[in-house]
Amino acid sequence: MARTLAMFTDTSLCIGCRACQVACKQWNELPMEEPQWTGSYQNQAHFTDKTYRLVRFIEKPQPNGELQWLLMSDVCKHCAQAGCLQACPTGAIYRTEYGTVNINQDVCNGCRYCVSSCPFGVVAFNHDTGRANKCTFCNDRIHNGLGPACAKTCPTESIQFGFRDELAAKAEKRVAKLKEMGYTGAQLYGVDSNGPLGGLNAFFLLLDKPSTYNLPEKPLLPQRNVLVDSVLSVGAALLVGVTAVVAFRERGGKGAGDA
Amino acid sequence: MLKTPGWHLLIVWYFFLGGIAGGAYFTAAIADNFGSSRDRSVVRTGYILSLLMIGVCGMLLILDLGTPSRFLNMMMHFKFWDPMSIGAWMLGVFGLFAFVSSALSLSPDERRAALRRRVSLVGIIFGFFLASYTGVLLSATALPFWSDARLMGALFLASGASTGMAAISLLLYLSGDSAGEGFKKVKRADRFAIVFEMAVLVLFLVLLGSAAAPLTSGHLAPLFWGGLVVLGLVIPLLVDVLGARWVPAVIPALLVLVGGFILRYVVVMTHA
Numbered sequence: 001m002a003r004t005l006a007m008f009t010d011t012s013l014c015i016g017c018r019a020c021q022v023a024c025k026q027w028n029e030l031p032m033e034e035p036q037w038t039g040s041y042q043n044q045a046h047f048t049d050k051t052y053r054l055v056r057f058i059e060k061p062q063p064n065g066e067l068q069w070l071l072m073s074d075v076c077k078h079c080a081q082a083g084c085l086q087a088c089p090t091g092a093i094y095r096t097e098y099g100t101v102n103i104n105q106d107v108c109n110g111c112r113y114c115v116s117s118c119p120f121g122v123v124a125f126n127h128d129t130g131r132a133n134k135c136t137f138c139n140d141r142i143h144n145g146l147g148p149a150c151a152k153t154c155p156t157e158s159i160q161f162g163f164r165d166e167l168a169a170k171a172e173k174r175v176a177k178l179k180e181m182g183y184t185g186a187q188l189y190g191v192d193s194n195g196p197l198g199g200l201n202a203f204f205l206l207l208d209k210p211s212t213y214n215l216p217e218k219p220l221l222p223q224r225n226v227l228v229d230s231v232l233s234v235g236a237a238l239l240v241g242v243t244a245v246v247a248f249r250e251r252g253g254k255g256a257g258d259a
Numbered sequence: 260m261l262k263t264p265g266w267h268l269l270i271v272w273y274f275f276l277g278g279i280a281g282g283a284y285f286t287a288a289i290a291d292n293f294g295s296s297r298d299r300s301v302v303r304t305g306y307i308l309s310l311l312m313i314g315v316c317g318m319l320l321i322l323d324l325g326t327p328s329r330f331l332n333m334m335m336h337f338k339f340w341d342p343m344s345i346g347a348w349m350l351g352v353f354g355l356f357a358f359v360s361s362a363l364s365l366s367p368d369e370r371r372a373a374l375r376r377r378v379s380l381v382g383i384i385f386g387f388f389l390a391s392y393t394g395v396l397l398s399a400t401a402l403p404f405w406s407d408a409r410l411m412g413a414l415f416l417a418s419g420a421s422t423g424m425a426a427i428s429l430l431l432y433l434s435g436d437s438a439g440e441g442f443k444k445v446k447r448a449d450r451f452a453i454v455f456e457m458a459v460l461v462l463f464l465v466l467l468g469s470a471a472a473p474l475t476s477g478h479l480a481p482l483f484w485g486g487l488v489v490l491g492l493v494i495p496l497l498v499d500v501l502g503a504r505w506v507p508a509v510i511p512a513l514l515v516l517v518g519g520f521i522l523r524y525v526v527v528m529t530h531a
Contacts, residue, residue, distance in 0.1 A: 046260060083401060086338075087341060087400075088343075089336060089343040089344035091335070108332075109332040109333060111324065113400075115263075115265070116262060116264045116402055116405075116531075117401060121261040125265060130329075220401075222400050225406050226342065226398070229398040229411060229413075230395055232412060233391035233416050235413070236412070236416045236455075237416055240285075240420045240451075240452055240455060241285065241383075243448065243451035243452065244286060244289045246451070248289055248448065249293050250294070
């Protein structure tokens with residue numbers, strides 16, 4: 001496997017210009033969709049099958065009553081342990097040699113299981129094609145050494161793309177510097193390979209706690225429940241089975257096929 | 260910020276009829292192995308009902324994809340830990356068992372009956388599987404009200420057992436066989452299953468805690484409380500336990516079936 005590629009989004013540098021959102025639309029030929037009123041400058045409200053890159057505009061009330069902008073260009077996290085990839089019954093969702101998570105559109109059969117298996121609600125069902133869509137890190141571009149369109153276009157280098165280990169080191173330095181400058185809430189999200197979901201290949205520098213950005217504090221792999229629920233189901237089956245045997249058993253032990 | 264898959268009625272029907280298929284098969288298998296020759300109508304009805312339901316289930320799953328041929332994509336791949344993958348395969352395997360059991364139940368020959376009983380002891384595992392895996396499938400998603408209790412499989416299994424039995428008793432009633440010993444036994448077994456389902460549902464809601472809100476106070480909450488809890492569980496149980504003779508025997512069975520459908524409907528259609 002090649003060295004893992006990753007995306008580092010430093011929200012402290014984002015100016016909310018949405019060039020990334022536009023570049024994504026253009027490169028990936030994503031058609032227009034109905035705009036959504038979100039009460040803020042943000043549009044759409046969330047990822048859709050036609051919006052893979054989304055600049056979030058979060059208004060955080062300050063103690064003095066004013067609002068503070070928190071801007072965050074959000075994207076598929078390309079999790080090291082990806083719920084969508086685990087859920088996919090056809091193998092359409094796969095991991096590339098760069099460690100990114102991609103959906104093979106020809107193989108996807110539109111069962112939509114991945115949509116609800118993403119801890120971040122990224123994957124979206126496309127009603128026109130009957131298949132699931134999400135950010136690919138511009139799979140075609142990165143296989144030709146171009147880097148994703150969003151990172152390429154970002155005028156403030158809020159979005160950076162490169163080798164994961166190098167970017168992680170850069171991120172650590174940057175967060176230390178911001179803390180020094182007095183941004184006490186500055187923190188990294190998803191950079192730790194031993195952390196939730198084995199680390200995110202799109203990680204973030206946030207200026208506040210993750211929940212302020214509508215990110216889960218501790219995203220969990222949905223498939224962790226399979227074993228427990230299966231065992232409990234077997235227990236339930238045994239109980240129901242025993243009660244049914246009691247109901248059907250002939251009194252006096254004259255059952256036809258007492259096994 | 261999580262997403263529901265946006266599944267439609269086809270999937271609600273699949274979850275519902277899959278539960279009936281599993282429940283009917285295991286009821287028939289238990290009647291076959293532990294009951295008497297007087298339960299033969301239960302055995303035959305159960306096996307054949309489950310075979311028919313499996314056939315319908317397969318069609319529902321294929322139709323849901325919009326482009327039917329894409330179902331083959333699922334058959335090129337096998338993930339043993341993935342409920343969606345293993346479920347599609349097991350539906351086929353269970354179908355084989357239901358077919359063999361149904362065919363053998365048509366013959367009065369005692370030697371075939373012995374073989375049928377043995378087959379059903381293996382088939383029963385797949386019956387339980389089909390009734391419960393759809394719940395486990397929901398448990399393995401990121402949506403808290405589906406996954407946090409980790410009891411959706413057990414809940415669907417209990418409901419599948421109960422609706423499977425209700426469907427058998429309904430068919431016996433319609434075929435004029437409601438005076439027989441088998442009918443009484445199915446009703447008795449269904450009473451146990453309803454009580455068990457109620458217990459699992461209470462435990463499910465307790466374990467979910469505040470995560471249960473979309474179900475218990477969301478836009479489908481009236482259906483959840485009125486349709487599932489009152490109509491589908493409490494009333495059939497009361498009618499049965501109180502022995503209300505003025506209520507036709509078919510009414511509780513019908514209510515259980517309606518409740519089982521509403522359970523799947525509310526769970527699938529509730530927004531995150």
